[in-house]
Amino acid sequence: MKLSSTLLLFFVLFMSTNISSQSPKEFAEAWDKKHLTKVLPSNAKYKDLQNYLEQLKKLGIKVDEVGRSFSGREIYQIEYGKGPLKIFMWSQMHGDEPTATSALIDLFAFLKTNPEIPWVKALESAITIRAVPMLNPDGAEVFQRRNAQSVDINRDARALQTPEGRLLKTLSDEWSPDIGFNLHNQGVLTTVADTPRQATISFLAVSGDPEGKANAGQIRNKRICAVMIKALEQFIKGNIARYDDTYNPRAFGDRISEWGTPVILVETGGLHGKDEMFLVKLNFIAYLAAFQSLVDQSEEKTDATIYDRLPFNGSGELYTTIFRNASIVNFATTTTSSLADVAINRERRRANEYAPHFIQEIGDLNSNNGLNEYDASNFLMVNRVGSIHTGSSGDFMFYKKDRKIDFTAPNFEKAFPPDAIFVGGKWLTGENLLKKLR
Numbered sequence: 001m002k003l004s005s006t007l008l009l010f011f012v013l014f015m016s017t018n019i020s021s022q023s024p025k026e027f028a029e030a031w032d033k034k035h036l037t038k039v040l041p042s043n044a045k046y047k048d049l050q051n052y053l054e055q056l057k058k059l060g061i062k063v064d065e066v067g068r069s070f071s072g073r074e075i076y077q078i079e080y081g082k083g084p085l086k087i088f089m090w091s092q093m094h095g096d097e098p099t100a101t102s103a104l105i106d107l108f109a110f111l112k113t114n115p116e117i118p119w120v121k122a123l124e125s126a127i128t129i130r131a132v133p134m135l136n137p138d139g140a141e142v143f144q145r146r147n148a149q150s151v152d153i154n155r156d157a158r159a160l161q162t163p164e165g166r167l168l169k170t171l172s173d174e175w176s177p178d179i180g181f182n183l184h185n186q187g188v189l190t191t192v193a194d195t196p197r198q199a200t201i202s203f204l205a206v207s208g209d210p211e212g213k214a215n216a217g218q219i220r221n222k223r224i225c226a227v228m229i230k231a232l233e234q235f236i237k238g239n240i241a242r243y244d245d246t247y248n249p250r251a252f253g254d255r256i257s258e259w260g261t262p263v264i265l266v267e268t269g270g271l272h273g274k275d276e277m278f279l280v281k282l283n284f285i286a287y288l289a290a291f292q293s294l295v296d297q298s299e300e301k302t303d304a305t306i307y308d309r310l311p312f313n314g315s316g317e318l319y320t321t322i323f324r325n326a327s328i329v330n331f332a333t334t335t336t337s338s339l340a341d342v343a344i345n346r347e348r349r350r351a352n353e354y355a356p357h358f359i360q361e362i363g364d365l366n367s368n369n370g371l372n373e374y375d376a377s378n379f380l381m382v383n384r385v386g387s388i389h390t391g392s393s394g395d396f397m398f399y400k401k402d403r404k405i406d407f408t409a410p411n412f413e414k415a416f417p418p419d420a421i422f423v424g425g426k427w428l429t430g431e432n433l434l435k436k437l438r
């Protein structure tokens with residue numbers, strides 16, 4: 001007994017020391033060089049997913065239909081590897097949270113097409129990965145959070161009234177995975193604590209205990225999160241945070257952890273100036289770093305406090321766009337102007353669709369930040385479709401202050417063409433008239 005366990009230890013040490021590891025930069029380069037997904041995640045529809053899955057099948061990857069959505073769309077599961085450690089991943093249970101679906105596709109394509117890389121080769125006999133990309137295809141098709149019953153699947157873990165929620169529970173119950181990855185998007189205005197820095201990726205090693213007591217699975221997952229944090233810090237240092245860890249009995253991450261599969265929540269936010277494909281790449285790097293650390297056992301030596309020390313998600317009172325020092329004219333009620341900063345936020349929409357913006361705050365916003373900021377001090381600012389108040393549309397017309405405008409004139413946009421028009425987060429005219437501050 002003693003001899004065999006000693007031999008086993010030698011074998012493990014031999015194996016692990018012989019696996020040369022890949023750096024996060026090498027993962028990034030591999031993705032830059034080749035990745036299967038081509039459509040921006042938010043533009044991808046159910047047909048695009050099916051197209052991706054066909055390509056995975058052609059590579060020889062196992063893809064099965066495992067269930068149907070409320071509207072009858074097939075839900076798929078991808079499988080790779082033959083090892084004893086079971087990892088279960090699911091994405092897009094919220095239909096308008098698409099980043100990880102693309103990252104999962106690129107992940108499986110990478111593993112299958114790089115069998116000569118030593119750790120990838122070792123993974124195949126050490127780990128089995130199953131993933132359900134786009135658990136909520138009905139929501140994804142119309143880019144909405146909820147499923148076709150208008151139920152939030154992630155609040156259905158107790159009631160189990162959605163076919164998608166029941167499927168997720170069945171797949172998890174029948175397989176009893178060792179680790180779960182629950183993959184979401186958070187708002188792009190989510191910040192790292194109360195700083196103005198966007199939380200580009202947030203992690204949560206779910207406790208699964210109603211009182212939040214730590215357990216071995218959660219502590220192992222904290223180490224895995226630490227591995228992913230270390231990998232991502234090479235690309236987005238200062239933009240990584242921890243997700244709020246309040247237990248919710250209706251949420252799948254909490255309940256699947258409670259039912260025996262400790263879950264890691266990955267929430268992808270935004271990073272101003274980078275497109276959605278960059279976020280896909282970050283997810284890809286994080287997953288590969290996590291798996292490699294399980295294969296070469298470096299996870300066991302990773303300091304879990306790297307995770308514990310991360311700041312929590314916060315609201316750094318960040319807005320999509322702030323117009324500073326605008327002279328606001330509410331032409332419906334008055335023609336006199338008042339000076340204020342105006343902050344607007346973008347609604348979540350596909351990249352190729354009009355994104356409505358709404359006024360979030362008006363007043364002194366000197367202590368706040370916008371992803372974009374303009375100096376409107378030389379302009380009268382008028383709402384294009386109504387008045388300027390919180391909650392109203394964020395589409396505006398700007399007039400140079402020295403112009404004489406009769407704001408009571410009928411159809412005055414025609415009678416007095418604006419110097420600049422801002423609609424759906426874009427300049428229709430006068431792009432460079434207002435000085436860009438950020």
Ligand SMILES: [Zn+2]
Nearest residue numbers: 094097184185
């Ligand atoms: Zn979500």
